[in-house]
Amino acid sequence: xxxxxxxxxxxxxxxxxxxxxxxxxxxxxxxxxxxxxxxxxxxxxxxxxxxxxxxxxxxxxxxxxxxxxxxxxxxxxxxxxxxxxxxxxxxxxxxxxxxxxxxxxxxxxxxxxxxxxxxxxxxxxxxxxxxxxxxxxxxxxxxxxxxxxxxxxxxxxxxxxxxxxxxxxxxxxxxxxxxxxxxxxxxxxxxxxxxxxxxxxxxxxxxxxxxxxxxxxxxxxxxxxxxxxxxxxxxxxxxxxxxxxxxxxxxxxxxxxxxxxxxxxxxxxxxxxxxxxxxxxxxxxxxxxxxxxxxxxxxxxxxxxxxxxxxxxxxxxxxxxxxxxxxxxxxxxxxxxxxxxxxxxxxxxxxxxxxxxxxxxxxxxxxxxxxxxxxxxxxxxxxxxxxxxxxxxxxxxxxxxxxxxxxxxxxxxxxxxxxxxxxxxxxxxxxxxxxxxxxxxxxxxxxxxxxxxxxxxxxxxxxxxxxxxxxxxxxxxxxxxxxxxxxxxxxxxxxxxxxxxxxxxxxxxxxxxxxxxxxxxxxxxxxxxxxxxxxxxxxxxxxxxxxxxxxxxxxxxxxxxxxxxxxxxxxxxxxxxxxxxxxxxxxxxxxxxxxxxxxxxxxxxxxxxxxxxxxxxxxxxxxxxxxxxxxxxxxxxxxxxxxxxxxxxxxxxxxxxxxxxxxxxxxxxxxxxxxxxxx
Ligand code: GAL
Numbered sequence: 094x095x096x097x098x099x100x101x102x103x104x105x106x107x108x109x110x111x112x113x114x115x116x117x118x119x120x121x122x123x124x125x126x127x128x129x130x131x132x133x134x135x136x137x138x139x140x141x142x143x144x145x146x147x148x149x150x151x152x153x154x155x156x157x158x159x160x161x162x163x164x165x166x167x168x169x170x171x172x173x174x175x176x177x178x179x180x181x182x183x184x185x186x187x188x189x190x191x192x193x194x195x196x197x198x199x200x201x202x203x204x205x206x207x208x209x210x211x212x213x214x215x216x217x218x219x220x221x222x223x224x225x226x227x228x229x230x231x232x233x234x235x236x237x238x239x240x241x242x243x244x245x246x247x248x249x250x251x252x253x254x255x256x257x258x259x260x261x262x263x264x265x266x267x268x269x270x271x272x273x274x275x276x277x278x279x280x281x282x283x284x285x286x287x288x289x290x291x292x293x294x295x296x297x298x299x300x301x302x303x304x305x306x307x308x309x310x311x312x313x314x315x316x317x318x319x320x321x322x323x324x325x326x327x328x329x330x331x332x333x334x335x336x337x338x339x340x341x342x343x344x345x346x347x348x349x350x351x352x353x354x355x356x357x358x359x360x361x362x363x364x365x366x367x368x369x370x371x372x373x374x375x376x377x378x379x380x381x382x383x384x385x386x387x388x389x390x391x392x393x394x395x396x397x398x399x400x401x402x403x404x405x406x407x408x409x410x411x412x413x414x415x416x417x418x419x420x421x422x423x424x425x426x427x428x429x430x431x432x433x434x435x436x437x438x439x440x441x442x443x444x445x446x447x448x449x450x451x452x453x454x455x456x457x458x459x460x461x462x463x464x465x466x467x468x469x470x471x472x473x474x475x476x477x478x479x480x481x482x483x484x485x486x487x488x489x490x491x492x493x494x495x496x497x498x499x500x501x502x503x504x505x506x507x508x509x510x511x512x513x514x515x516x517x518x519x520x521x522x523x524x525x526x527x528x529x530x531x532x533x534x535x536x537x538x539x540x541x542x543x544x545x546x547x548x549x550x551x552x553x554x555x556x557x558x559x560x561x562x563x564x565x566x567x568x569x570x571x572x573x574x575x576x577x578x579x580x581x582x583x584x585x586x587x588x589x590x591x592x593x594x595x596x597x598x599x600x601x602x603x604x605x606x607x608x609x610x611x612x613x614x615x616x617x618x619x620x621x622x623x624x625x626x627x628x629x630x631x632x633x634x635x636x637x638x639x640x641x642x643x644x645x646x647x648x649x650x651x652x653x654x655x656x657x658x659x660x661x662x663x664x665x666x667x668x669x670x671x672x673x674x675x676x677x678x679x680x681x682x683x684x685x686x687x688x689x690x691x692x693x694x695x696x697x698x699x700x701x702x703x704x705x706x707x708x709x710x711x712x713x714x715x716x717x718x719x720x721x722x723x724x725x726x727x728x729x730x731x732x733x734x735x736x737x738x739x740x741x742x743x744x745x746x747x748x749x750x751x752x753x754x755x756x757x758x759x760x761x762x763x764x765x766x767x768x769x770x771x772x
Contacts, residue, residue, distance in 0.1 A: 097492050098403070098441055098491035098492035099342075099365060099402065099403050099405065099441040099442070099491070099492075100174070100242050100243070100441065100442075101492075102174065102242070103137050103138065103174055103242070104488060105484060105485060105487075105488025105489075105491050106436065106441060106442060106443060106484040106485075106487070106488060106490075106491055107137060107138040107174070107176075107242075107405070107441065107442035107443070107444060108134075108135055108136055108137055108138065108442070108443050108444070108480065108481045108484050109131070109136040109137060109138035109139050109140070109173065109444055109445070109448070110136075110138075110139070110140060110408065110444040110445030110446060110447060110448055110462070111139075111140045111143055111408065111444075111445065111446045111447040111448065112127070112139035112140060112141055112447070112448040112449070113143075113144070113145075113447070113448075113449070113451065114127070114141070114160070114164050115145050115148040115160065115161075116451050116452075117449075118148075118160055123449075123467075124164075126467070127448065127449065127463070128167060128168070128171050128173075130462075130463060130469045130474070131168075131171070131173055131448070132171055132172070132173075133469055133478060134462060134469075134474065134477050134478045134481050135478060135480075135481020135482055135484065135485060136173060136448075136462075136481060137172060137173055137174060138173060138174045138175070138176060138242065138442070138444065139168055139173055139174075139175055139176070139448065140175075140176040140177075140178060140245060140407070140444065141161065141164065141165070141175050141176070141177055141178065142161065142177050142178045142179070142180055142231070143178040143180070143182060143245070143248050144180065144182060144183045144210065144248070145161070145178075145180050146180035146181075146183065146184060146185050146188075146227065147185035147186070148160070149161075149180060149227065149231075150185065150227060151185070151187075152187060153187055153188070153191060156227075156230055158230070158231075158234050158235075161235070162234070162235070162238075165177075165235065165238050165240050165241070166240075168240060169238070169239060169240030173240070174240050174241070174242045175238070175240045175241050175242065176242055176243045176244075176245050176444075177231065177235060177241055177243070177244060177245065178244075178245040178246070178247070178248060179224070179227070179228050179231065179244065179245070179246050179247055179330055179334070180227060181213065181224045181227075181228075181246075181247040181330065182210055182211055182247045182248030182249070182250075183209075183210035183211070183248075184207075184213060184220075186207055188220075188223055189207035190207070192217070192219035192220060192223070194214060194217045194218075194219055194220070194256065194258065195213050195214055195217050195219060195220035195223075196212070196213070196214065197212045197213060197214050197252065197254040197256065198214070198254055198255045198256035198257075198259070199255060200253070200255055200300070200301060200302045201301070201302045201303070202255060202301055202302075202303075204256065210248075211248065211249060211250075211251055211252060212252060213254075214254045214256050214258065214259060215254060215259070215322045215323050215325070215326040216254065216256070216258040216259045216262050216322060216326075217256075217258060218258075221326065221329055224329070224330060225329065225330075225333050228330055228333045228334060229333050229336075229337065232244075232333065232334050232336075232337035232338055233337055236334075236337050236338035236341065237338070241341065242341075242342075243341065243342050243343070243344060243365065244331075244334050244338075244341055244342070244343045244344070245344055245345070245346065245367075245407070246327055246330045246331060246334075246343060246344070246345040247327065247330065247345060248346060249346055249347075249348050249369065250323050250326075250327060250345060250354065250359075251323075251348065251351060251353050251354060252353060253315075253319045253353065255299055255301060259299075259322065260298060260299060262318075262322060263297070263299055263315065263318050264294045264295055264297055265294075266318050266321065266322075267294055267297060267314065267318075268294040270314075271294075273294075275291055275292065275293060275294060278291065278294075278297075279291060281310055281595040281597065282308050282309075282310035282311055282595065283308075283310065283597060284308060287307060289305070289307070289308060297311070299311075299315045299318075300312050300315055309510070309513055309514065309515075309596040310595045310596050310597070312509075312513050313506065313509055313510055313513065313595070313596055314595075316353075316355075316509045317355070317506070319353065319354065320354045320355040320358050320359070320505075321358070323354055323359070324358055324359050324362060327345055327359060327362060328362050331343050331362055331363075342364035342365050343362075343363055343364050343365070344363050344364065344365040344366065344367040344405065344407070345359065345363055345367070346367045346368060346369050346407040346408065347359075347366070347367065347368040347369070347395065348368070348369055349368065349369070349370065349371075349391050350391060350394065350525060352508065352509075352512070354505075355505035355506070356394075356398065356505070357398055357505065357546055358505075360398040360399065365399070365402070365404065365405055366395050366396075366398045366399050366404040366405070367395075367404060367405035367406070367407035367442075368391070368395045368404070368405075368406065368407060368408075369407055369408035369409070369446070370388060370391065370392075370406060370408070370409045370431070370435065371408075371409065371410060371414055371417070372384050372385075372387065372388045372431070373417055373418075373419075373421075374421075374423055374424075374427055374431065375421045375423065375424055375427065376419075376421070380731075380732075381427075381731050381732075381733075382712050382714070382731040382732055383533070385430070385431070385434060385714060385729070385731040386529075386532070386533045386536050386537075386714065386731075387529055387533075388431065388434060389434060389438055389532075389536060389714060389716075390528075390529045390532045390533070390544065392404075392434070392435060392438035392439065392440065393438065393497075393532065393541075393542060393543060393544045394503070394544045396438060396439040396494075396495060396543070397497075397500075397543040397544045397545050400494065400495070400497075400543060401494065402494065403439050403440060403441035403491065403492065403493075403494060404439055404440050404441070405440060405441065405442040405444065406432075406435040406440045406442055406443055406444055407442070407444050408444060408445065408446040409428075409431065409432065409435070409443070409444070409445055409446070410423070410428075410445065410446060410459070410460040411423075411428055411445050411460055411461065411462050411473050411476065411477050412428075412460030412461070412473045413459075413460040414459055414460060415455075415456060415458045415459040415460075416459075420458075422460075425472065425476070425761075426476075426761035426762075427761065428473075428476055428477075428480070429476060429479060429480050429483070429761075429763070430729060430730075430731065430761050430762075430763060432480050433480075433483065433727065433729065433763045433765075434714065434716075434727075434729055436484070436487065436490060436718075436727070437714075437716035437718070437727035437729060437763075437765075438495065438716055439494055439495045439718060441491045441492070443480060443484060445461075445462060445477075446459070446461075447459065447460075447461045447462075448461060448462050448463060449461050449462070449463040450463065450464055450465050452465070460473070462474055462477045483747055486746055486747055486749065487725075487746045487747065487765055489722055489723070489725075489746075489767070490718055490725045490746075490765065492720055492722070493718040493719050493720035493722065493723075493724075493725060494718060494719070494720060495541055495543075495716065495717065495718055496541075496717075496719060497541040497542055497543040497553075497554070498540075498541070498553070498554060498555050498556070498702070498704050499535060499540055499541070499542045499543070499554055499555065499556040499557070499558070499699070499704065500542060500543045500544070500545045500549070500551065500553075500554040500556075500557050500558075501528055501531055501532055501535075501542050501543070501544050501545070501557075501558050501559075501560070502545060502546065502547045502549075502557065502558070502559040502560075502562060503528050503544045503545070503546070504546050504547050504562070504564070504566070506564055506566065506594070507524070507547070507561070507562060507563055507564045508524055508525065510563055510564040510592065510596055511524045511561065511563050511564075511588075512524070513596075514563070514596075516619075516621075517588070517619075517621050517643065518621050518642070520624070521621070521624070521642040521643075523642075524560075524561050527560050527561055527586075527685070528544070528560055528561075530687065530688040530689075531558050531560055531688040531691070532544065533688065534688035534689055534691065534692050534695060535695065536714060536715075537689075537692075537709070538692065538695070538696070538699070538706040538707065538709075539706055539707025539708075539709050539715045540699060540704060540706055540707075541716060541717065542558075546566075547559065547562060547565070547566055547569040547572065547573070548566050548568045548569055548572055549572075551572065551573075551576040551581060552576075552579070554581065555580075555581065555582060555702035555703070555704055556581075556582045556583075556584075556695075556698050556699055556702050556704065557573075557576060557581055557582070557583050557584070558583075558584045558695075559573070559583065559584065559585045559586070559589065560585075560586050561586055561587070561588045561589065562585060562588075562589045562590065562604075563588050563589065563590075563591050563592060564591075564592050564593070564594065564596065565590050565592070565593060565594070565604075565605065565606050565608070566594050567593075567594055569606070570590070570604075570605075570606035570607045570608050570611070571607075573585075573608065573611060573679075574607060574608075574611050574674075576677070577611060577674045577675060577677035577678065577679050578674055578675030578676065578677060579675065579676060579677065580675070580676035580677045581677040582677060582678050582680075582698040582699075582701055582702050583611075583677065583678070583679050583680065584679075584680040584681075584682065584694070584695075584698065585604065585608075585612065585679070585680070585681055585682075586681070586682045586683075586685070587616070587619060587643050587644070587645045587682070587683050587684055587685060588619065588643065588645075589603070589604040589608065589616075589681075590603050590604025590605045590606060590608045590609075591603050591604070591605070592605075593605070593606070602615035602616075602648075603615065603616045604616065609650065610650075611672070611674060611679050612652060612670065612672055612679045612680075612681040613649065613650045613651040613652030613670065613672035613679070613681075614647045614648065614649050614650060614652050614667070614670050614672075614681050614683075615647065615648040615650065616645040616646070616647055616683065617645075617646050617647065617648055618645065618646045619643060619644070619645045620643065620644045620645070620646070620661075620663075621642070621643060622640075622641060622642055622643065622644065624641075624642075626641070627639060627640065627641060627660075628640035628641075628644055628658055628659060628660045628661055628684065629658070629659040629660060630656040630657060630658055630659065630668035630669055630684060630686065631656055631657060631659050632655055632656040632669070633655075633656075636656075636693055637659070638656070638686040638687075638690040638691065639686060639687070639690065640658070640668075640684040640685060640686055641685055641686075642685040643684060643685045644658065644661075644663070644668070644683065644684040644685070645683040645684065646663045646666055646683070647666065647667045647668070647670065647681070647683050649667045649670060651672065652667075652670035652671060652672040652679075652681065653670060653671050653672065653673075654667040654669070654670055655669040655670060655671055655680075655694075656668050656669035658684070667683070668682070668683045668684050669681070669682050669683065669694070670683075678698070678701065680694065680698070682694070709738070710732070710734075710736035710737060710738060711732050711734065711736070712730055712731050712732015712733065712734065712736060712760070713728055713729065713730055713731070713732065713736050713738065713758065714727075714728075714729040714731050715727065715728055715729075716729075719770070723767050723768060723769050723770065724767070724768045724769075724770045725746070725765055725766070725767055726741075726743070726765070726766045726768070727763065727764075727765050728741075728756065728758060728763065728764045728765075728766070729763050730758040730759065730760055730761060730762050730763070731761075732760055733760050734760060735757060735758070735759055735760065736757070736758045736760075737755050737756070737757050737758075738755065738756045738757075738758065739754075739755050740754070740755075741753075741754070741755070741756040741764075741766055742754070742766075742768070743766040743767050743768040744766065744767045744768075745764050745765070745766055746765040746766070746767055747763065747764065747765055748764070752764075752766060
């Protein structure tokens with residue numbers, strides 16, 4: 094069954110973004126102008142109500158929704174749909190005054206004062222009740238509005254709370270997880286160390302900044318609990334919305350690789366994945382191509398949470414932000430490049446924060462489509478208008494998806510465990526950067542990669558890379574072993590399989606839980622190099638990779654040695670191995686080398702798997718979306734030179750003309766080539 098576009102009523106991509114008419118209710122002239130200018134900019138969606146609680150309910154129990162109804166009606170009459178947020182991302186003053194338990198307690202044990210946003214206690218029964226009430230009112234009043242497309246739950250849920258209610262909930266969560274058996278917890282967390290044994294679940298505190306921080310299992314479980322509790326809070330909102338409007342989809346906007354929450358757990362309760370993308374485009378420490386490739390990685394993380402359908406780019410800035418270390422404006426054309434990249438990676442929407450700049454407060458200088466100048470002929474307005482026109486030309490792309498045949502394993506639990514582990518070097522652990530580096534290497538070869546958990550169904554993938562998979566979930570080893578036996582090409586690296594899901598080390602050899610049999614090696618030592626230390630590994634054909642940061646020494650059991658170390662006391666010992674296992678192969682790379690260098694091995698694996706690489710000109714990023722209606726190849730020139738791509742044929746959607754032969758792309762330009770071919 095082919096999938097549909099996320100929002101068929103819109104007839105193509107959603108284009109629009111956060112809109113705060115409640116800040117302008119005393120300026121009907123401006124609200125009129127907004128509608129006129131939205132139409133000019135090809136805007137067909139507005140996200141309303143993200144922070145509207147104090148206008149909806151200025152006093153407890155007194156609700157004012159007429160302005161919203163008027164707004165949604167007018168937008169709809171003008172062809173603009175609404176994404177409606179629940180307002181739980183920021184609280185009115187009366188609420189905190191009446192229910193102080195809604196205000197979060199920090200890691201230092203201090204309760205916050207009223208103010209700012211994204212800082213509620215997730216447990217507070219009083220807050221949950223207030224949120225349920227307003228959500229129900231919104232759903233009952235607007236749930237059947239013909240312009241309403243989607244619920245947007247809260248805003249960028251994040252952070253953690255250490256209040257007494259949360260502490261108690263944590264203890265209850267632990268008691269349930271460890272079967273009300275404190276001995277089981279003591280074992281799992283190795284608490285005899287430093288005399289930290291607990292007698293009762295009520296003795297356990299979360300890792301306060303001046304409290305217990307030395308139990309790795311506790312630290313990890315606190316993060317899992319925070320995700321669980323935040324998801325529970327979110328699910329309570331969703332429950333109310335679904336009770337009233339069972340058929341309306343629900344999303345919650347994610348923040349890139351936000352470390353505080355395991356988004357994959359939250360994703361299970363959402364109908365659509367959406368995220369907010371604010372890359373530091375134009376920075377002075379990497380090329381545009383690199384920054385773009387990182388964003389592409391982030392898109393892949395999001396896409397891979399629900400690969401069967403498109404995702405949403407919920408927020409991006411049309412101009413600049415006000416919170417980067419340096420708030421550089423996007424150069425001409427760059428916003429278009431980034432917006433079309435989102436589409437290339439599988440988004441059915443290009444949305445912004447924000448439609449119009451506010452006059453005051455924290456975000457008064459944050460970029461928007463409409464500036465304080467208030468005109469529709471600014472550079473940024475015109476660029477947005479152009480993107481809107483482009484999206485209309487490529488409407489057929491919506492509903493298609495990206496079909497990656499390779500995957501990178503990336504786990505939040507593993508991330509947390511690596512961040513917390515007292516080993517290696519704090520300066521060079523770099524788990525996320527290591528993953529991204531590998532993703533980028535595949536991108537440069539024109540090979541699409543999903544980013545999935547180690548427990549994912551790996552059967553859609555023919556090549557899987559598992560960098561630094563330090564912590565193994567219960568099912569990971571079994572999953573990887575059966576993947577390889579069934580013909581998969583798998584590569585793992587140093588620092589794999591040291592601990593179980595509670596961060597207890599495996600005994601009898603790393604990688605543990607049966608993985609040393611899969612790879613045919615045991616890692617005996619791991620050496621952390623100083624930043625200027627170097628080693629190298631050499632292959633039989635003379636290929637040499639430079640080693641930095643980490644190098645494991647291996648006991649080779651029954652694997653083939655492909656490369657050995659060149660230097661130091663482990664010179665001549667195995668560094669890269671392969672073991673054929675069933676119909677597949679398990680590679681182990683025992684040291685940190687750049688993904689660029691490792692590409693020679695990636696190419697071998699890809700060839701073995703029958704996946705073609707693409708010879709892309711420098712700077713060009715390539716993605717393919719496909720579905721029943723056809724296949725759409727996106728070429729994005731993120732480089733500084735004109736690029737010529739050979740042997741391209743199909744219809745160039747943005748230029749509405751046929752291409753057959755060489756495709757020329759100026760820097761910053763994009764081509765989307767449609768072919769009839771189905772997948
Ligand atoms: C997002 C947030 C928006 C706005 C934006 C500014 O993280 O959801 O409300 O603050 O950042 O870049």
